[in-house]
Each structure stands twice: as structure tokens, then as C-alpha cells.
Amino acid sequence: MKILVINSGSSSLKFQVIDTDTEEVLAKGQCERIGIDGVFNYQTGGGIKIKETCPMKDHKEAVDRILRTLVDKEQGVIGDYAEIDVVGHRLVHGGEKFTGSVVITDEVLDVMRQCNDLAPLHNPANIIGVKACQELMPDTLMVGVFDTAFNQTMEPKAFLYGLPYRFYEKHKIRRYGFHGISHKYVSRRAAEFMGQRPDRVKTIVCHLGNGASICAVKYGRVIDNSMGFTPLEGLVMGTRCGDVDAGALEYLSKKENLDFPQIMNILNQESGVLGISKNLSSDFRELKDAEIKYNDTAALAREIFAYRVAKYIGSYAAAMNGVDNIVFTAGVGENDSDIREEICSYLEFLGITIDEVKNREQGEAVRISDGTSRVNVLVIKTNEELEIAREAAELVRGLKKEE
Ligand code: ADP
Numbered sequence: 001m002k003i004l005v006i007n008s009g010s011s012s013l014k015f016q017v018i019d020t021d022t023e024e025v026l027a028k029g030q031c032e033r034i035g036i037d038g039v040f041n042y043q044t045g046g047g048i049k050i051k052e053t054c055p056m057k058d059h060k061e062a063v064d065r066i067l068r069t070l071v072d073k074e075q076g077v078i079g080d081y082a083e084i085d086v087v088g089h090r091l092v093h094g095g096e097k098f099t100g101s102v103v104i105t106d107e108v109l110d111v112m113r114q115c116n117d118l119a120p121l122h123n124p125a126n127i128i129g130v131k132a133c134q135e136l137m138p139d140t141l142m143v144g145v146f147d148t149a150f151n152q153t154m155e156p157k158a159f160l161y162g163l164p165y166r167f168y169e170k171h172k173i174r175r176y177g178f179h180g181i182s183h184k185y186v187s188r189r190a191a192e193f194m195g196q197r198p199d200r201v202k203t204i205v206c207h208l209g210n211g212a213s214i215c216a217v218k219y220g221r222v223i224d225n226s227m228g229f230t231p232l233e234g235l236v237m238g239t240r241c242g243d244v245d246a247g248a249l250e251y252l253s254k255k256e257n258l259d260f261p262q263i264m265n266i267l268n269q270e271s272g273v274l275g276i277s278k279n280l281s282s283d284f285r286e287l288k289d290a291e292i293k294y295n296d297t298a299a300l301a302r303e304i305f306a307y308r309v310a311k312y313i314g315s316y317a318a319a320m321n322g323v324d325n326i327v328f329t330a331g332v333g334e335n336d337s338d339i340r341e342e343i344c345s346y347l348e349f350l351g352i353t354i355d356e357v358k359n360r361e362q363g364e365a366v367r368i369s370d371g372t373s374r375v376n377v378l379v380i381k382t383n384e385e386l387e388i389a390r391e392a393a394e395l396v397r398g399l400k401k402e403e
Contacts, residue, residue, distance in 0.1 A: 001396065002026070002083055003389040004070075006063075007090040008129020010121065011035060013062045017070060017077060017084070018389040026077040027070060028385075031062035040065055048075050059132040067136060086141045087133050088392030090181065090384065092122035094146035096172060101149065101391045103399070104130055104142040112144075118176070118229075143392040150184040151177030153221040158319075161229075175233075177225025179207045182329065183215040185387035186380050190327045193365045194376055201324040204316045206309060207382065208339070209330030210238035210282065214309065216316035224319050226312050232267060235312065236305050238282035241271035243308075273301035284332045284339065306339055310346035317350060323375055326352070329382040340368065340379070350375050 001021065007014040016028040029042035029050075038056040043049045050069070056062045070076050070084075078084065089104065095115040102108050109127060116123045130142060159175040160168060167173045183205045190205075191198040198220040205215045212235040213227040226234030226242075236242045249263055258266070266275075274282035277297045281287055290298035317323040326347075328340055337359045344354045351374030359368040369377035 001085040001393045004084045004087045005385045005388045010125040016385040020393040059128045063132040086392045088388040091126045091144040092147045093119035099152040101145045104144045145388045148176045150180030151222045151225045158224045175228045178227045178231045179213045181384045182382045186329045187217040190325045202320040203325040207330045208333035212237045214312040218320045237272045239272045239274045241267045276301040306342040325376045327378045
């Protein structure tokens with residue numbers, strides 16, 4: 001099956017065409033600065049590359065540009081639109097309604113709109129991407145794969161906050177957890193790589209990118225996720241603060257005369273390793289360069305980040321009463337061997353020992369723990385697009401069987 005995977009943001013739209021029979025990426029790219037000046041990036045498995053400015057007034061024009069390129073005689077990878085069996089959309093927030101992937105219907109879009117308040121930056125942009133595809137490919141099936149769905153197996157003891165229960169009943173205030181598509185892909189790939197059955201292992205996935213979250217996956221089901229009602233909770237991230245005492249925020253608002261939107265902006269955009277490093281950078285590579293030059297706050301930012309990750313791993317090992325695999329993924333997790341080493345230095349009590357040479361290797365999947373380690377520590381490249389394509393194909397195969 002050929003699946004067009006779409007990840008639509010407010011001013012950008014990423015895409016990939018994946019043949020799920022071979023899992024080959026036929027083409028991929030992104031439209032950026034939609035509604036501004038427009039930049040189109042495209043490359044094919046055969047080596048064709050395009051990068052050009054291309055005005056796109058809205059998402060429909062962006063999708064149109066993608067489709068025209070995909071069927072182009074010289075640059076394209078398919079003969080016509082009908083060769084695309086399904087469009088798989090990454091959708092961020094499905095609330096409690098969606099526990100798996102769905103065929104996108106008008107009812108699904110209505111439910112998603114009801115979740116807009118839960119993810120005001122993401123859901124409306126996702127819906128715009130779906131609508132654009134529906135208009136240009138009215139006969140093609142659209143499937144939605146939610147970032148929150150995999151986390152829906154959490155039990156109330158994990159997803160409820162210590163707030164009055166009525167706020168859960170009335171407003172659905174609870175932990176949802178995010179990065180579900182990545183956590184699902186990576187936890188399964190880890191089991192496959194180690195020759196284990198996913199329903200027999202306890203895995204902690206550390207998705208450490210600009211946004212970062214940790215997920216405890218026991219026997220194939222999520223039991224906890226460090227992100228909460230919004231992606232703000234949990235780890236110290238690139239620019240997000242992670243866990244913080246709400247009492248400190250009230251104090252801060254009084255001392256600095258700040259209202260809620262201002263505080264939220266600080267917590268989301270000005271905090272994390274960026275804020276701790278006195279605005280030096282949210283990028284771990286730049287922080288490392290600064291640390292080497294004895295920049296104290298850059299070193300402190302990385303230290304705080306690693307410490308928080310280690311604390312979550314410890315707590316999730318307790319939550320699952322053990323752990324078989326710990327997996328690092330995403331930009332920082334896949335590339336920053338020093339951070340991985342520092343995190344693992346807290347975990348000797350779990351019987352973890354790291355092979356320093358392996359830890360510096362690059363690859364799609366690498367086991368960095370040594371032969372004596374009681375827990376497997378792995379680095380696995382995440383692949384959310386492939387996970388979306390797989391799920392979309394699986395859903396369609398299921399529908400065909402039913403017919
Ligand atoms: P997101 O998808 O959340 O934007 P990514 O998973 O792409 O994030 O991660 C981006 C982050 O990964 C960058 O901000 C940078 O800090 C980090 N990163 C990327 N490459 C490296 C590297 N070689 N060493 C350390 N950190 C890296």
C-alpha cells in the first residue's frame with residue numbers, strides 16, 4: 001500500500017510517501033512558512049532534491065504543491081493521485097475519545113474540534129491539513145493517528161491529579177501524555193531488536209528532543225507518561241520548564257506583576273535549558289560547546305536535564321516493579337552520548353553498565369549496555385511517519401477484511 005503521511009502544523013506541513021509493503025520512503029519533504037513566503041523542500045528515494053521558495057497562501061496550496069510534485073513526470077514517484085491508497089494524518093489530541101487510529105469522518109472532525117481547547121496550538125492546524133487533503137483528494141481514505149492514543153491505557157491512579165475529582169468529571173482535567181506515536185514505535189522496535197515479545201517486556205522510552213517525555217510501557221501498554229494535561233509537564237525541555245510547584249507561579253505572578261498568559265509564555269517559551277542557561281541556547285549541541293568553555297549555567301542546564309531524566313526512569317522502574325529495556329530516542333537521545341552516559345551514571349543501582357565504545361556508535365538501533373548489564377540500554381532512531389503509515393495500512397486492511 002502507498003500511504004501519504006501528513007503532519008500539519010500552523011505554518012508548516014511535513015509529508016512522506018511510504019510503501020508499506022517494503023517500508024521504503026518513496027519521497028519526503030516539507031512546506032514551511034505557509035502563508036508567509038513559502039519554502040518547499042522535497043527529496044525522493046531516487047536522489048532527486050528540490051528546495052525552493054514557493055508562495056503558498058494556505059495549506060490547500062501547500063498540499064496541491066506536494067501532490068503536483070509527486071505526480072510530476074520527472075520529479076515524481078507516482079503516476080497519479082489514485083495510486084495513494086490512504087492519507088495518514090498525525091493528529092495531536094484525541095482527548096479520551098480516541099484510543100486508536102480512526103478513519104476520519106465529519107463526526108471525527110467534530111470530536112477533534114471539541115478537543116481544540118486541550119491543544120490550541122496543534123489540533124486546529126491538524127484539522128486544516130485534513131481539510132486541505134480532503135478537498136484535493138476527495139476519493140481517498142483519510143486516517144487519523146493520534147499522539148495521545150497509545151497513552152490511553154493509563155489507569156486512573158496514573159492519569160488523575162490530586163485535584164478535586166469534579167474537575168476531571170466536568171473538564172476532563174487529567175494526564176493525557178504525548179509523543180505516543182514515537183513511544184509506540186520505539187518500544188516495539190526495541191523488543192524486536194532484542195528478540196523479545198513486546199507483551200512480555202517492561203520498557204522505559206526516553207524521547208528526548210526539543211520537547212521531551214518519558215513513557216513506561218509494560219507488556220505493550222502504556223502505564224505512565226511524564227507529559228500531562230499539556231506537554232508542559234515532566235522533564236526539563238528545550239524551552240519548557242517541566243514539573244514546577246504551582247505555588248511558585250502564584251508567587252512569581254505577584255512579584256513580577258504577570259498575568260496567566262504571560263506566565264504560560266514564560267513556562268513554554270523561556271524556560272527549560274534555554275532559561276537555565278541564561279538564554280544561551282535550547283540546543284544541546286550549543287550548550288555542550290559552551291560547557292567545554294567552562295560556561296557554568298550551560299553545564300548546569302545539562303546537569304539538571306540529565307538528573308530529571310534519571311529521576312523519572314527510577315520512578316517508572318518502581319511503577320512497573322522492574323524494567324527490561326531503557327531506550328533513548330529523538331534528537332538529544334539519539335545523538336548526545338555524554339547526556340546518555342550521565343543519565344546512566346545514576347542508574348547503577350538497577351545493575352546498569354554502559355559500554356563506552358558502543359555508546360559512541362551511530363545507527364538505527366544500537367545496544368549501548370554491556371554484556372553484564374541487568375537492563376538493556378538501547379538507542380533507537382524514532383520513526384513516527386513509519387508508525388503512522390503502518391497504522392493507517394493496518395486499519396485499512398482490517399476494514400477490507402470486514403467487507
Ligand atoms: P523536536 O522534534 O522536538 O523538535 P528533535 O527530536 O528533532 O526535536 O530534537 C531536536 C534537538 O535535538 C535539538 O534542539 C538539539 O538540542 C538536539 N540535537 C540534535 N542533534 C544533536 C547532537 N548531535 N548532539 C546533541 N544534541 C542534538
